Amino acid sequence: MRPIEETGIGALIIIALYMLLYICPYIERRLFRRNPSTNRMGSRLSREEMEVAFQDVRPGRLSRMGTVAKVAGGGGDVFRVKKVRRIGADGTAERFGGGERDGETDTVTPSNMDDTMERGATRMGGAGRSESSLHPLVQFVDSLSFIETTLPRPAPALTPPESPKETLAKRWTASPALLHVPSPNPQQPRQQEQAHLQDPFAEPAELLPPLAINQNSKAAVRTSSLLDNDTLQRLVTKSGQAAIHGTRAREEAPERVAASYYSYVPGQSEETSMFSEQEMKLMRVEEQYIAKMDDEMTIRPGDQVLVEVQYADGGCGAAKNSAYLKSLPTRSFASIADKKVALSTFEPNQYVNYQRIEDNLKIVRDRLGHPLTLAEKIVYGHLDNAKEQDIKRGSSYLKLRPDRVACQDATAQMALLQFMSAGLPTVAVPTTVHCDHLIEAQIGGEKDLARANEINKEVYDFLATCTAKYGIGFWKPGSGIIHQIILENYAFPGGLMIGTDSHTPNAGGLGMVAVGVGGADAVDVMANIPWELKCPKVIGVKLTGRLNGWTSPKDVILKVAGILTVKGGTGAIVEYYGPGVDSISCTGMATICNMGAEIGATTSLFPFNERMGDYLRATKRADIADYARSFRHNLTPDEGARYDQVIEIDLNTLEPHINGPFTPDLATPISKFAKTVEEKGWPAEMKVGLIGSCTNSSYEDMERAASLAKQALAAGVTAKAKFVITPGSEQIRATIARDGHVETFEKIGGVVLANACGPCIGQWDRQDVKKGEKNSIVTSYNRNFTGRNDANPATHAFVTSPDLVTAMVFSGDLRFNPLTDTLKTADGKDFKFEAPGGNELPPRGYDPGVDTYQAPPQNRASVNVAVDPQSNRLQLLTPFKPWNGKDYEDIPVLIKVLGKCTTDHISMAGPWLKYRGHLDNISNNMLIGAINIENNKANSVRNELNGEYAPVPAVARAYKAANIPWVVIGDENYGEGSSREHAALEVRHLGGVAVIVKSFARIHETNLKKQGMLPLTFANPADYEKIDPQDHVSILGLTTLSPGKPVTLRVHKKSTGKHVDITLNHTFNEGQISWFKAGSALNKMAKEAADRA
Incomplete structure (x- = not known):
């Protein structure tokens, strides 16, 4: 047996070793906190960091760490996580992983990192799960903060490491590479510093993007100086999100943007430094030029700046001396206007004007002194005179400068006749005319279109020559419905458009304020006269949860219509916001905005997000998507923006709805609809189901409907009601034909109509019922006024999603609920639909189909616009008599x-x-x-x-x-x-x-x-x-x-x-x-x- 002294000494040694191991990380953190050459401690993970750490990320899954991006430095594939905290919406942290005590560590290896989750964050080697229902990638990136590592510190050096993957890992873990702290020698050649930044030995661009890793926060970057609160709220990350105090990433809309990276020399309070091209990339201003330091200064590549640095106590407290950035006497300026992005592929010499919005909003913010809604940003951003305009919601009249005008063929005739009377040579703003209203549905697409071309030749010729004469783009018959064409080609985030059709707000699905007007208003804008609009109120609709199952974007607006009624939105813009927005596709957002007309709203719109960016890229407008991302601070509402009314809808619990008959605001959830049909005595037999129109004819709508049709075909269930499909555009028609959806619809007896409005506006030569005969139809359209669709006042028209219309066609009964009820197959078996599914964008891209666009000719002077005095279709206008001055x-x-x-x-x-x-x-x-x-x-x-x-x-x-x-x-x-x-x-x-x-x-x-x-x-x-x-x-x-x-x-x-x-x-x-x-x-x-x- 050993002496007690020896045993005691051994025990003391063991205890000391344990204590040393326990307190070392704490000592390390305290020591490293102020040392700009050591590891970054307590840094927040950004999206870019996650992309570096978790390569090959897919929606719904986080892939393994350590197999592609190794976290090197002695640990090989092992990454030790000290603390994992989840940051709530209010900015407070709560620990949900990392063991029982903060001091414990979990080890993440290639094997246990593969333990991914359907929802929430990846488990950190056995750590707790996030209970969030958010998209897993978003949840992990935006909700995890304070991941403190115990990795060995890499030595800062300019010599190439052993492998590109090690370089990748070191840039992710090492403070010098992350923060770009220059060499201690201020005179070091610039190219050498750039070589360190650009790192020619790094992985390819797809593995190593320009790293905007630093979220620039008090709690995140303990080795750098701290920016004051006023500057912090202007910091913008690479993904376009602003970080406040580093506790969470928020979508802010700052009036101006401060640099997220700056150079300094440790130990000196002030030092001159040059910004390199690579640094400017890190600041997200290389091309967008949005990094304003203050009211008088904008940083560009090569500009000189002075940076004053003062460390904060403890690295995460309030700064003793706020850092600031100021310009040197010699200064070069840049603006958003330096970036030229065409309005559309058809108008290469007309550009998106974000600079006007930026300039106007600076004036408006100073005048109003309160956070702005998105609607206010876009509307006030288009003021003709922001300095002197009276701005009072609901009372003052605003004079605005829209970006474009759109007209459909039925209203364009009178608008153009009025414009001709003005005696002007050309339109002042980009304008288009779309032939969609004059095509009557009788037999099917091609035959109906041929008949329309013959019957309406005089009008189409007038529109074709008049648009050519005055510099207006012309979309020929068969091209599609105005609002779908606008969404596919012309709508852009932050734009202002007026259109001579009440469903012009469809473009709000791309973040555009798009307002339906009469032809006279359109003439004013075409004639370069400011457009007048009563300053709208703003109704906020906060969406929480996620769309799922049978619930579709259409159900959101059907629910809102039931709440606000047909006049509840009068004089107001309806602005959607909240976490639920990101679960809706861009075309789904357009559906919601489209039907905002049914509640009387001036328009409706959504904030810019990546779903819009995806749609812009899919429709060959990636340049606009990138430009909008750089301007995102003005394409989302300010935090604290004030709404005149707020409605909250939980998408998790929202039921599919059916609205009608005779009014679009009579809303009934599907679970109660059968009983309501019985109680009201509505005709229960469903005669016709109609899908499409400008409201619901996206690829996603059509693919979801086709998925239901395929289920029925596979089960041998046949349609009991007539089925009619209206594609929204030639591009949609060609794409769904290529992908087999048209064939699927035809197999169940569906009739595909021309790319036009058709039955939605009453252009329907309906033969299956007599006038005055009571009957029911169900559509995915927008309006269901008495007699609107078929001129029969006894027709009970109901409005719902394409999903419900398609499913109900197989029952032929209004009382059928596809969520709960079954149908009988030919052999007597029960059949129940599964929830519809489909891609929001075509995996193979869009097929443009037949070219139906006519551009204005170069030589317009020779174009002759003739109106036959004997015509019964066209008539030149005679001015109305002035008021005689008497009561x-x-x-x-x-x-x-x-x-x-x-x-x-x-x-x-x-x-x-x-x-x-x-x-x-x-x-x-x-x-x-x-x-x-x-x-x-x-x-x-x-x-x-x-x-x-x-x-x-x-x-x-x-x-x-x-x-x-x-x-x-x-x-x-x-x-x-x-x-x-x-x-x-x-x-x-x-x-x-x-x-x-x-x-x-x-x-x-x-x-x-x-x-x-x-x-x-x-x-x-x-x-x-x-x-x-x-x-x-x-x-x-x-x-x-x-x-x-x-x-x-x-x-x-x-x-x-x-x-x-x-x-x-x-x-x-x-x-x-x-x-x-x-x-x-x-x-x-x-x-x-x-x-x-």
């Missing part, structure tokens, strides 16, 4: 409308579309769908000149012939629906002077103003009841009409012989009052042009 007194009410009155009620589409270029002919459909409260009939009003009832247009023409002005009385949200200005033009053309209602839809109110009409609202909505259809009215106070000042409606009661005075409000500003006095906005424009001549 309107003792004039009749043409019609008092009962209930809902959309633009479809005021100016129907369908067969009337062919007259959109002939104002007098199309005026024969004015208000024929509106219900007269006097007799509860449509298109039947009393003519007080003879006491007989007649069609509304006929009575209006009789009054006009007798030189008798008249008014319309209406209910709530009057004029909701499409942007068609004919609903205002026809009323003006047939002698109307005012429309007096409880409330207006935004576009229609503006259209009335543009045509010299008086859109007026009851100060007290109950006063609607005080007017009878037989009464006469006087509108008093017009001679003193001014902004904010009400006018008086004197009602001359026929029943009593007395009169009642009612107060009416209006939203005219001074410029709009001048339109009224001139007779129309076009009259005013023409007069001003003549005065300048």
